[in-house]
Amino acid sequence: MKSENYFKKRPFVSSILILLAFVLISVSWVFAMVVGGFYYWNKEKIYEYLYNVGISIDYLVAAIFFNVRGHTVSAIVYKREYWKWVWLVNWLFRDSDHCRSSFEKEYRGEK
Numbered sequence: 001m002k003s004e005n006y007f008k009k010r011p012f013v014s015s016i017l018i019l020l021a022f023v024l025i026s027v028s029w030v031f032a033m034v035v036g037g038f039y040y041w042n043k044e045k046i047y048e049y050l051y052n053v054g055i056s057i058d059y060l061v062a063a064i065f066f067n068v069r070g071h072t073v074s075a076i077v078y079k080r081e082y083w084k085w086v087w088l089v090n091w092l093f094r095d096s097d098h099c100r101s102s103f104e105k106e107y108r109g110e111k
Contacts, residue, residue: 058072
């Protein structure tokens, strides 16, 4: 409970910590991409590697911001009906049903 009160009283510190975590994740992701790119020369394996790294980062972001384990941000925002975020994620993926299909796959048991 003390940590909750600390972050409520000092939003600037929590914002800095979140920004620092994002920078560390970004640097780690770039490093993993470079190492993975050299490790896998086959084009199909590179795409599979990038997909796996992307999904892992998505799970990490969902765990950090939504306190949910084993689900992607796309499925979470659709389930919780954050429609502005649903619109943004769908726009980023250039697919008008991305969040809905992610929700159905993850919460209906297809994973």
